[in-house]
Amino acid sequence: MKAVGFTQNLPISDPLSLLDLDLPRPVLRDRDLLVQVQAISVNPVDTKIRRNRPVTAGEYQVLGWDVCGIVQEIGPAVSLFKPGDRVWYAGAIDRPGANSQWHAVDERIVALAPTSLSDPQAAALPLTGITAWELLFDRLQVSRSADAPAKTLLIVGAAGGVGSILVQLAAKLTSLTVIATASRPETQAWVKQLGAHHVIDHSKPLSQELKALGYPSVDLVASLTQTDQHVSELAVSIAPQGKLALIDDPTTFDIKLFKSKSVSIHWEFMYTRSMYQTADMQAQHELLTELAELVDKGVLKTTLGQHLGSINANNLRHAHTLLESGTTQGKLVLEGWRE
Numbered sequence: 001m002k003a004v005g006f007t008q009n010l011p012i013s014d015p016l017s018l019l020d021l022d023l024p025r026p027v028l029r030d031r032d033l034l035v036q037v038q039a040i041s042v043n044p045v046d047t048k049i050r051r052n053r054p055v056t057a058g059e060y061q062v063l064g065w066d067v068c069g070i071v072q073e074i075g076p077a078v079s080l081f082k083p084g085d086r087v088w089y090a091g092a093i094d095r096p097g098a099n100s101q102w103h104a105v106d107e108r109i110v111a112l113a114p115t116s117l118s119d120p121q122a123a124a125l126p127l128t129g130i131t132a133w134e135l136l137f138d139r140l141q142v143s144r145s146a147d148a149p150a151k152t153l154l155i156v157g158a159a160g161g162v163g164s165i166l167v168q169l170a171a172k173l174t175s176l177t178v179i180a181t182a183s184r185p186e187t188q189a190w191v192k193q194l195g196a197h198h199v200i201d202h203s204k205p206l207s208q209e210l211k212a213l214g215y216p217s218v219d220l221v222a223s224l225t226q227t228d229q230h231v232s233e234l235a236v237s238i239a240p241q242g243k244l245a246l247i248d249d250p251t252t253f254d255i256k257l258f259k260s261k262s263v264s265i266h267w268e269f270m271y272t273r274s275m276y277q278t279a280d281m282q283a284q285h286e287l288l289t290e291l292a293e294l295v296d297k298g299v300l301k302t303t304l305g306q307h308l309g310s311i312n313a314n315n316l317r318h319a320h321t322l323l324e325s326g327t328t329q330g331k332l333v334l335e336g337w338r339e
Contacts, residue, residue, distance in 0.1 A: 001025055002337050003100035004313045005062040006050055012320040017050065018313045021060060026096065026104035030077035033110060035087060035103045039119035039335040040311060041066040041304075042319040043127050043161060045093070048249075050320065063316075064099035065091045066331075068113050068122040072102070080107045080285065088113040088288065090127035092274035099311060101337055108281045109274055111288035114295040121302040124331035125165065128303065129291045130270045130284055131247060132166035139245045139266035140220050142174050152177045152218040154210070154237070156202055157225035159187035161331045162247060164194060164303035166222060171195030172299050179210070179218065187329050194303075202226075206233040218242070225326075228252050238263055305330025310338045 003021045010017040028034055046063045055061055071085040081087065089110040091098055098105075113122045136142050142153075153170050157163050158180030170178045172195060180196035182188045183203040191199055200209035210218065217239040223230060228250035235257035238244060244258065245266040255265060273281045294300045306322075309315045311334045319332045 001101040002311075003062050004064075004311065004316050005060040005099065007055055007060050009051055009053070009055070012047070012050070012317055012324060015317075018317050018320070019060075020313045021062075023060075023062070023100065025102045028073065028075045028104055029106070030075045031106050031108065032075040032104045033071050033078065033081055033087070033107055034073040035067060035069040035098075035105060036072050037067055037069045037098055037101055037103050037311070039068045039123035039333060040064050040098055041120075041123045041127075041161075041331045041333045042316065042323060043331075044323055045127075046097075047320050047323050049093075062097045062099055064097035065093065066123050066125075066127045067091065067098045067103060067105075068119040069098075069103070074107075078107050081110065086113045087111065088122045088126050088292070090130055090270065090284075093271040094275050099316065106274065106281075107285070109284040109288075111285050111292055114292040116296045116298075117302055120307055120333040120335045121304050123335075124161075124302050124304040124333050125291065125295075126288060127270060128161040128165050128331065130287060131162050131268060132169055133287050133291065134270055135162075135222055135245050135247065135266075135268040136166060136169055136174070139268050140222070140243050142170070142176065142220070144173050146175060148175050150175055150177065151220060152179060152215060153220045153222065154179045154181070154206075154218040155196075156181050156206070156221065156223045156227075156230055156234075158182055158191045158196060158199075159329050160224060161303060161328075162224050163191070163222075164330050165300070166224075167191055167194040167196050168300050171197070172294075176220070179213070179215065181206070181209075184327075190329050202230065206230060207236045210237050221245070224248065231257060235261075235263075303330045304333055306332050308332055308334050310334060310336045312338060
């Protein structure tokens, strides 16, 4: 089967950083689905693994953790799906990725894809949708009740993949006042369109931007990017007994800044359930099912930003280059395999 992967850790400018490969089809485990990959999207985790994951000489690594595709075969213990089902999912980081024509994935982290979206529109959502959902409802424990106390949520880096769906979830499913950050006119317009109540510029001091809006503090913070650059301002701006959730990998993070306010710190890593085979692993199947229903009802919309063509090494190098620039809006998707 056709696939795209890497054999050494190289800068994306190197033509050998990602390669077109010919690999055998994966072998299924008991609860696995064999999925024919129709469309994928690219995430920051792809670039991090390409740069940093060791590769044994003579071997390869396949990236890709966002899929829309068709179930072709099922393992002997599968109960949730059948061949022919159109599915979406984000996969598991400790298994081969989905930048391949065929992909094996555990059914507990898969759901039926939204019927109202095309394959690339659907592929844009699973990883970021799971991350945003778990961050908002599992880590920050935000209530979906209409009677919940009015609180404020600051989303730092709201125009990216996770931010683009987190803004929608918070604005549509909760009573939170959503304050998004974006630094360019086009990204500010994007997050407003997605439902943010207010937008501020994260290239300026966040505490000053918030005070200018009339918010001397915020109850909740979702820091999605460059946490190390904003941590001091976040410590100033978060309310006493507030909650801070982050998803990136800050080079430095002085947790003592939050002690006097008794702020709780929450990490969100959407691969935890699949990596550790947690008892609630199937929660990702359930939340992806609900996300699909919300999309089909028109409550949520795709966060597709750019369609970059068919799935091959050249187009994936382009996607990685755009992601590493730090200026993308929404998600980057690829579709189909050129013969």
